[in-house]
Amino acid sequence: MSERIVVVGAALWHEGRLLAARRSAPAELAGRWELPGGKVEPGETPDAAVVRELREELGVDAEAGERVPGEWPLRTPYVMQVWTARLRPGSAAPRPLEDHDELRWLTPDRVWDVDWLEHDVPAVRDTLAHRGPRQSV
Template identity: 55%
Template sequence: MGAAIVDGSGRLLAAQRAEPPELAGGWEFPGGKVDPGEDDLTALVRECQEELGVLIEVGERVGGDWPLSEGYVLRVWIATIAQGDPEAKEHLGLRWLSMDRLDEVAWLPADLPIVHAVRDVLVKD
């Protein structure tokens, strides 16, 4: 699950991977795997608390299932921060990007098409 976290200025939060080594340094949406017994949204809220130290409010889903390697899929929702300030607890860094600067970071290949879909959703609103 992934969270396309936006702030009141319409900027998107990008998170820089720390691991595994083959993905380290690439940029992604915060989030992670669903634990047994969790639904997607519960997992997304939990992952953002663990990774960023924030409580998010989940909004609209972006697209369908985005294929990843080894049969995994990524599901992404637009989200806002309800409580806290994001910290890079499990990432190398965080960066807020305006819609016209989304291409300034090296997004992971799996996340790149979702970045464009998120931009389309946010710019039309």
């Protein structure tokens, strides 16, 4: 069996809204929306990678919650896992730092107003189903 490389996506919830990040790079992804995240580093747990990636990409202090059931194939050998996350009390507001040029907090009824990357669509759908219609966290 070939090696799999896990990429984590952060379903960052705040006041009942999900954070979407618009890619600015690379060119083939620019203008499309995704859950922020990135590769799990060797020796790192996926939930620790969520916290690190949110700090690096958005400058926020967050904590990982639970893993959304399932995983979604990306380009071989990558697979995406999604973890819920929330801002820690007193954390700064998210801001795009790395590969993003805009952020939006989307209520569950507005999640599909943005043009998600294809591989994020099933992950976002399952994230909403896993979370349910709750409006607060």
